[in-house]
Each structure stands twice: as structure tokens, then as C-alpha cells.
Amino acid sequence: MDITIAIDAMGGDHGTRVTVPAAVAYLKKHPDDTVVLVGLPDAIEAELSKLGFADRTRLRIHATTEVVGMDESPQSALRGKKDSSMRVSINLVKNGEASACVSAGNTGALMATARYVLKTLPGIDRPAIxxxxxxxxxxxxxxxxxxxxxxxxxxxxxxxxxxxxxxxxxxxxxxxxxxxxxxxxxxxxxxxxxxxxxxxxxxxxxxxxxxxxxxxxxxxxxxxxxxxxxxxxxxxxxxxxxxxxxxxxxxxxxxxxxxxxxxxxxxxxxxxxxxxxxxxxxxNGASFLGLKGIVVKSHGSADSFAYLCAIERAAEEARGGMLNHISEHVEKWHHARQQTAGEAL
Amino acid sequence: MDITIAIDAMGGDHGTRVTVPAAVAYLKKHPDDTVVLVGLPDAIEAELSKLGFADRTRLRIHATTEVVGMDESPQSALRGKKDSSMRVSINLVKNGEASACVSAGNTGALMATARYVLKTLPGIDRPAIxxxxxxxxxxxxxxxxxxxxxxxxxxxxxxxxxxxxxxxxxxxxxxxxxxxxxxxxxxxxxxxxxxxxxxxxxxxxxxxxxxxxxxxxxxxxxxxxxxxxxxxxxxxxxxxxxxxxxxxxxxxxxxxxxxxxxxxxxxxxxxxxxxxxxxxxxxNGASFLGLKGIVVKSHGSADSFAYLCAIERAAEEARGGMLNHISEHVEKWHHARQQTAGEAL
Missing domain, CATH: 3.40.718.10 (Isopropylmalate Dehydrogenase)
Incomplete structure (x- = not known):
């Protein structure tokens, strides 16, 4: 199964200096997968040329104009930055262009945005980390x-x-x-x-x-x-x-x-x-579970090896069909509960 | 300041095998202090003679007939075992015969008994560990x-x-x-x-x-x-x-x-x-704070060195006049609060 991962290239304490090398390392390890680097194109291009990575067959840059700050409030990120690398990475998951996304951006903003854009799975009240x-x-x-x-x-x-x-x-x-x-x-x-x-x-x-x-x-x-x-x-x-x-x-x-x-x-x-x-x-790589899409949060201070581990986690979740499994499990359980309630009447 | 410590000699996973050697070690370190070993006299005497410790000037045995089990419920210990080594150790603190007590007995029973016998200090709603x-x-x-x-x-x-x-x-x-x-x-x-x-x-x-x-x-x-x-x-x-x-x-x-x-x-x-x-x-040695008496809980599996540390802690609290300090602090704080409330009217 070929996987496309959207990467919030600007997120984290080190931004593109960490996310771009990790994305390139991921592509080298997984010859069938694709990566979309979301963020300020100049910064991403600069990092790619530093790495001498010119191949664009499985790497795409998705340009955005805004960046969510590491201390920015969830409200400010959600309302004020609709073209942030974080938000757009999640959008790509929402509209099916990516199987999963990874961000090292601030946890509160990422969770609020993911919840707003993707919504929770039926039967799940609250996403968890x-x-x-x-x-x-x-x-x-x-x-x-x-x-x-x-x-x-x-x-x-x-x-x-x-x-x-x-x-x-x-x-x-x-x-x-x-x-x-x-x-x-x-x-x-x-x-x-x-x-x-x-x-x-x-x-x-x-x-x-x-x-x-x-x-x-x-x-x-x-x-x-x-x-x-x-x-x-x-x-x-x-x-x-x-x-x-x-x-x-x-x-x-x-x-x-x-x-x-x-x-x-x-x-x-x-x-x-x-x-x-x-x-x-x-x-490294915390899964936001219970959403209608795969979102993995990397530690803000992750280095490129750690960030690579977070990308791997996101890819494994997509490959493992985790969302379907959760949905099926929740449905089965709701069904069983309704039956028990029916019998009790 | 001379300190008398009541020791629940039967408490813990190893009972007298740990508590008695620790008590003897404490007496050797603190030539002015006194220890009361509370429990089944035969077991205590046997351990003391094993250690060759015959001096009774600063060591007293207080005989009791019951032992609180390590898995016994607080209710059972509190209602059913009024002559337990645990309960009587706390009684000695209550009636002023000891400055503090130490037990490696089960936490729930010890807290329930301590709270029942000693009561909480004025201004303190609940004791804490x-x-x-x-x-x-x-x-x-x-x-x-x-x-x-x-x-x-x-x-x-x-x-x-x-x-x-x-x-x-x-x-x-x-x-x-x-x-x-x-x-x-x-x-x-x-x-x-x-x-x-x-x-x-x-x-x-x-x-x-x-x-x-x-x-x-x-x-x-x-x-x-x-x-x-x-x-x-x-x-x-x-x-x-x-x-x-x-x-x-x-x-x-x-x-x-x-x-x-x-x-x-x-x-x-x-x-x-x-x-x-x-x-x-x-x-080792957790303090039960907020009671009208000093109670220190040793880990149940403590060895005699660890148990000695718990006795030391109890003695330090007594020597430091901790109860008075807490009472004064609480009183001052209630007074300040009442004043603030008065000014606000």
C-alpha cells in the first residue's frame, strides 16, 4: 500500500532544518511512498538544495504563507491562521490528498485544529493523545x-x-x-x-x-x-x-x-x-486518536532522527488501516450495547 | 530534646526481624532517646536476644496481643483490633507517652486508625501523606x-x-x-x-x-x-x-x-x-501530616536500614516541633483570611 504523508515543514523548535532532512530520509527508506512538505516554499527549497535532493517524483511542496507559533494559543491558530502549514497539512488529510500528517507544532493548536478540521469518529466523544x-x-x-x-x-x-x-x-x-x-x-x-x-x-x-x-x-x-x-x-x-x-x-x-x-x-x-x-x-510520535484522519505529533524539540520515527508511526497507522479498525470496533461495541439495553427492557 | 519513639514492631512484611534491629541501631546512634517496641513480647524478646541487646534503660516493650494483617481492611483493623501493635503505638502518641510512632503496617489501616485515634489538627480537613x-x-x-x-x-x-x-x-x-x-x-x-x-x-x-x-x-x-x-x-x-x-x-x-x-x-x-x-x-518514611500527633509510615518491604531511616524521620519531626509549627501556620492563615473577609464586608 503506497502512502502519502503530509508534513508540517514549519512546525517545531527547528522547523525545516529538522523536518526536511527527516522527510528525505523517509523517502529513501520507503521507495513507494510520497511526502508532501507543507510550508514556506523558500525555506523548504533552501533545505532541499542543501541536502542535494532534487528528485520531485515522490516529493511535493505545498506552499503556505503562515506559521503557527510554538506558544500561540489554539484559538489564535484556529481563527487567525487558515493558511498555516499546520492547518493545511491537516486539510490534505481531510480531502484525501494525504493518508496521514505529522507536525511538531504546538500541541494545543494542533489538537484544536485537527479536531475542528477532521471531526471525531462516530461514537468517540473526545480525541486522545x-x-x-x-x-x-x-x-x-x-x-x-x-x-x-x-x-x-x-x-x-x-x-x-x-x-x-x-x-x-x-x-x-x-x-x-x-x-x-x-x-x-x-x-x-x-x-x-x-x-x-x-x-x-x-x-x-x-x-x-x-x-x-x-x-x-x-x-x-x-x-x-x-x-x-x-x-x-x-x-x-x-x-x-x-x-x-x-x-x-x-x-x-x-x-x-x-x-x-x-x-x-x-x-x-x-x-x-x-x-x-x-x-x-x-x-517520538504521539498519535491523536479518535479523529477522522491520522495525525501524529512529534516532540517540538525533535531532531531529524526522532522526527523520522514520528513519520514512520504515521505511515504505519495508515498502512495498518487504523481508522477503519477503530470505527469497526466502536460500531461493534455500540451495537452490542444497544442489544444489551434492548434485552434489559 | 529527648525523644521517645513508639514502634509498631509487628508491622510490615518482615515484622520484628526488621523493626527490632532498626530500633536497636537507632538507640546506638541517639544516646538520649528512648524506644518503645509495641507488639507480641515473645517475638520481640527473641529478636532482642538474637541481637544480644539486654539494656532496658532506653528500650521498653509494650505488650499487645493482636497484629493487623498487611491486606486487612481499614474497617476490620479499626473495629476489630483494639489491641493491635499498630493501634497501641498510635495510642502511645495520643496519650503523650511517645513523641512519635513508626509503622510499616498497611497504609489504609494505619491512616484510618491514626485519623480515628489522633484526629486532625484544627483547620486541617484531611491528613495527607x-x-x-x-x-x-x-x-x-x-x-x-x-x-x-x-x-x-x-x-x-x-x-x-x-x-x-x-x-x-x-x-x-x-x-x-x-x-x-x-x-x-x-x-x-x-x-x-x-x-x-x-x-x-x-x-x-x-x-x-x-x-x-x-x-x-x-x-x-x-x-x-x-x-x-x-x-x-x-x-x-x-x-x-x-x-x-x-x-x-x-x-x-x-x-x-x-x-x-x-x-x-x-x-x-x-x-x-x-x-x-x-x-x-x-x-523511606512517609509522614502522615495534619494529625494531632506524628505518625511515620515505613515501606512494608523495608529492610532494617530503610526502617532506621523512617525512625530517624519521625524523630526529626518531633525534634523540629513540627506539630506546633503546622498549628501556628494554620492559625495565622485562618486569622489572615478572616481579616480579609472582614475587610471585604
Whole structure:
């Protein structure tokens, strides 16, 4: 299946300096796919000529005149910048010219614009942000990571359904296990929303594992971990903070004197493998799930390797037919629920 | 100031095997303090004679007949076990025979019993669980870590006040900085409760820094980080999970073959210092704040070194006159608020 990816070339802290090399790298890896670079043509052309990439058979520039700032409010981006690289990238998905889009632009503006342009899938109340994190034995899909600060139990169920479908589409797992993030494994723990969500999940056709706690995320206890966006965002950033602190401690320790530097030298293969295993760039690319189109958000500070990973994620979602899978899953579930309600009458 | 600490000798996964050696180690370090070991006398005596510790001038055994199970419900512990080592330890604080108590028993039962026996301080609606975590440049006091899953803005303000007082008492800082855990540093971010809490904190006499995010906890951005118990518990366990995973990756990497083992050998001082810096045992001892008495909860699986750290924490709180400080702080704040309300009329 040939994929066309729209890339918001201007988004992120580094704009075209990162997005254009990543797009070119993607094209070299995927000889059947096409990329549309959306943004200020001069900036894009300059970067392409720097890279010496002249082939235009699978690369197209879509000129726009505006750029959404990294600190710009969602309202300002949505109302004031109809010709922004961000907005037009999403438009290309909407009108079928692209299978998916990627942006490293600001999360609030991207979510608001994507939601406005693409709308949510039938049966989904709110889109959620999902990302993969490393675990001791692979990776885990966690959502929501910040789109929804207040959630109902029904929202959490919808997140579970979408996360489960994402893992199925990307990892080809039949029935991914779903954990509900809570503060204890017992059923009586947690707040009312989480308790109700556990009941809904139990009654659903998802492979519900039960409650999981913060440390279970990284043990790889389940394939999917579901929580509201406030808790998910705090957990994600806490994890990043601890990883950074520990990495810093190691670096500090190994660079103290000639003896510790010798240790680092001898341990180079171990330290390199350690760094690779936890390399957050490999996990770059958060999926906006629940929209009628595939939108992947790259970290604003991503380098071109990280950005390439985000493009890969978007392409995999398109190739895996994720949107259809979510729609089918939601429909099946609504149908089953209506039947149960009918029987109850 | 001579301190008497009541120790729930039976609590925790290992009971007297951990609590008694830790108590003896504490007495050796603090020649003026006294310890009351509360629990089944035979088990305590057996452990003491194993240690060859016969001196009873500063060590007293307080016999009880019951033990609260690690999985026992708070209700069952509270109603059914009035002569448990946990309950009686708290009673000793209540009637002034001990300055503080320590237990590694189950958190729910300990909090319910402590709250029932000691009651909350005037002006404090709910007790909170506070603990210290390592940061890049020291440590941070975080609360609530799981006592309150649903909080109002007013509760978060009270937590801030108590956390700030705890840091003042233990670290002798004049005006500890307080951060409010949120999902963005901007004022508009977060849920309604957090936004209201920010306003209350801004208007208080606390040294309010503003919003902090998950990764800021470990950067040591503030001395105190405040959040509701659901978010705090998830963040704490997430941090533990990441630290454990990273430690495991390192261990695995260094034990792969003779070359990596050589690397570990040469790097021993660095790896040892790294382990020490993150040693969770040094941070053992969560304070139950807001009660009319000092109660410190040790991790259930603590070893005797970790348990000793929890006893030290309890003693420091008593020595620092923490309860008086909290009471004074709350009173001052209520007074200021009433004045403001009076002026507004």
C-alpha cells in the first residue's frame, strides 16, 4: 500500500532544518511512498538544495504563507491562521490528498485544529493523545497523555478501545491487554470515575487486565495503559524526569576523574546499549486518536532522527488501516450495547 | 530534646526481624532517646536476644496481643483490633507517652486508625501523606501520595501549608518554595481544581513558585510539590518503576559477558555512588501530616536500614516541633483570611 504523508515543514523548535532532512530520509527508506512538505516554499527549497535532493517524483511542496507559533494559543491558530502549514497539512488529510500528517507544532493548536478540521469518529466523544513507552520487555501504549484533563468513565472506555486498536494495527496483536491506571490493584481503590471505568471495561469485549499502578507501566504488565490526560501527562513527564536525572547522575559519575573515565571507556558498549534502549527519540510520535484522519505529533524539540520515527508511526497507522479498525470496533461495541439495553427492557 | 519513639514492631512484611534491629541501631546512634517496641513480647524478646541487646534503660516493650494483617481492611483493623501493635503505638502518641510512632503496617489501616485515634489538627480537613524524593540537587517533599483521591483546591492549599512546614522543620529552610503539579506551566493549564488551587496559593503567605510539571519534580525546581493523592501516587510509583527498569537495564548490560563484567569491575566506584544516590531506602518514611500527633509510615518491604531511616524521620519531626509549627501556620492563615473577609464586608 503506497502512502502519502503530509508534513508540517514549519512546525517545531527547528522547523525545516529538522523536518526536511527527516522527510528525505523517509523517502529513501520507503521507495513507494510520497511526502508532501507543507510550508514556506523558500525555506523548504533552501533545505532541499542543501541536502542535494532534487528528485520531485515522490516529493511535493505545498506552499503556505503562515506559521503557527510554538506558544500561540489554539484559538489564535484556529481563527487567525487558515493558511498555516499546520492547518493545511491537516486539510490534505481531510480531502484525501494525504493518508496521514505529522507536525511538531504546538500541541494545543494542533489538537484544536485537527479536531475542528477532521471531526471525531462516530461514537468517540473526545480525541486522545497516545504514545508508546519502553518497558522491560518491549513497549506499552499509554493514553490519554494530556488532551483531556477531566474524563468520565465512558471516555476512559473509549480511550481503551482506541489504544487497543492502535496496538492491534501497529503490533499485529490479536487481543492486546488493557490496564486501567489506578493507585492500587484492588477493585475498591481509586476515585469514582476509575471505579466506574473498571466496570465498563470488565463488561466490554476488550482484553481487560484490571487495575495497574504507576510502576506496572514499565514492567510491561499490559499492552495498553489507560488514564485521564492529567494523570497521563504527569506520569509521562515524571518518567522523563527520572530517566534524565538518572542519566545525568551516570554521566556525572563517569566523568569525575581519569579512573572513572577509564571505566566509561571500558564500559562503552554497555553504556551505548543502555542509551539506545531508553532513547526517547525512538518513541517520538504521539498519535491523536479518535479523529477522522491520522495525525501524529512529534516532540517540538525533535531532531531529524526522532522526527523520522514520528513519520514512520504515521505511515504505519495508515498502512495498518487504523481508522477503519477503530470505527469497526466502536460500531461493534455500540451495537452490542444497544442489544444489551434492548434485552434489559 | 529527648525523644521517645513508639514502634509498631509487628508491622510490615518482615515484622520484628526488621523493626527490632532498626530500633536497636537507632538507640546506638541517639544516646538520649528512648524506644518503645509495641507488639507480641515473645517475638520481640527473641529478636532482642538474637541481637544480644539486654539494656532496658532506653528500650521498653509494650505488650499487645493482636497484629493487623498487611491486606486487612481499614474497617476490620479499626473495629476489630483494639489491641493491635499498630493501634497501641498510635495510642502511645495520643496519650503523650511517645513523641512519635513508626509503622510499616498497611497504609489504609494505619491512616484510618491514626485519623480515628489522633484526629486532625484544627483547620486541617484531611491528613495527607508526604515523602521526600531525590532530585538532581537535593531532595523534594511531595504530597499527597495517596491518602486523598479527590481533593478540593482548599485541600491542596492545606497540603502546601503542611509540606512547607515539614520542610522548614526538617531542613531549617525559612520559606520553602512550593510548586503545584500541573500539566503545563501556563496558568490556563490543568483542571478546575488545580486552577483554583493556584489562585489560593498565590493569595497565601506561602512561597508559591507556580505550576510545575512531572519532570520538574526531579529537577529540584521547588522544595515542595503539591498534588492530589491519585496523581501523587501514580507519579511516585511511575518514578519507582522507571528507576527500577533503568537499574535493571544497567545490571543486565554489565553482566552479559566477561568484557562487560570487566567494565562493571572498573566502574565499581561510579556504579556504587550511582546506587547510593538513588537508594530508595534512604528516602523511606512517609509522614502522615495534619494529625494531632506524628505518625511515620515505613515501606512494608523495608529492610532494617530503610526502617532506621523512617525512625530517624519521625524523630526529626518531633525534634523540629513540627506539630506546633503546622498549628501556628494554620492559625495565622485562618486569622489572615478572616481579616480579609472582614475587610471585604
Amino acid at each position: 497516545a504514545s508508546f513507552l519502553p518497558t522491560v520487555n518491549g513497549q506499552v501504549c499509554m493514553l490519554d497523555l494530556g488532551a483531556n484533563v477531566d474524563c468520565t468513565a465512558e471516555h476512559l472506555l473509549q480511550f481503551a478501545l482506541m489504544g487497543s486498536t492502535l496496538v492491534s494495527a501497529l503490533e499485529h496483536k490479536e487481543q492486546p491487554t488493557v490496564g486501567l491506571l489506578n493507585i492500587g490493584s484492588e477493585d475498591i481503590k481509586g476515585n469514582e470515575v476509575v471505579k466506574q471505568a473498571a466496570e465498563l471495561l470488565q463488561a466490554s469485549d476488550l482484553n481487560f487486565y484490571g487495575n495497574v499502578e504507576g510502576d506496572d507501566i514499565f514492567k510491561g504488565v499490559t499492552d495498553v495503559v489507560v488514564c485521564d490526560g492529567f494523570v497521563g501527562n504527569v506520569a509521562l513527564k515524571t518518567a522523563e524526569g527520572v530517566a534524565k536525572m538518572m542519566g545525568g547522575f551516570l554521566k556525572e559519575g563517569f566523568s569525575q576523574n581519569w579512573f572513572t573515565k577509564l571505566g566509561a571507556l571500558v564500559s562503552m558498549p554497555v553504556l551505548k546499549a543502555f542509551k539506545h534502549r531508553l532513547d526517547h527519540r525512538r518513541y | 508526604a515523602s521526600f524524593l531525590p532530585t538532581v540537587n537535593g531532595q523534594v517533599c511531595m504530597l499527597d501520595l495517596g491518602a486523598n483521591v479527590d481533593c478540593t483546591a482548599e485541600h491542596l492549599l492545606q497540603f502546601a501549608l503542611m509540606g512547607s512546614t515539614l520542610v522548614s522543620a526538617l531542613e531549617h529552610k525559612e520559606q520553602p518554595t512550593v510548586g503545584l503539579l500541573n500539566i503545563g506551566s501556563e496558568d490556563i493549564k490543568g483542571n478546575e481544581v488545580v486552577k483554583q488551587a493556584a489562585e489560593l496559593l498565590q493569595a497565601s503567605d506561602l512561597n508559591f513558585y507556580g505550576n510545575v510539571e512531572g519532570d520538574d519534580i526531579f529537577k529540584g525546581v521547588t522544595d515542595v510539590v503539591v498534588c492530589d493523592g491519585f496523581v501523587g501516587n501514580v507519579a511516585l510509583k511511575t518514578a519507582e518503576g522507571v528507576a527500577k527498569m533503568m537499574g535493571g537495564f544497567l545490571k543486565e548490560g554489565f553482566s552479559q559477558n566477561w568484557f562487560t563484567k570487566l567494565g562493571a569491575l572498573v566502574s565499581m566506584p561510579v556504579l556504587k555512588a550511582f546506587k547510593h544516590r538513588l537508594d530508595h531506602r534512604r528516602y
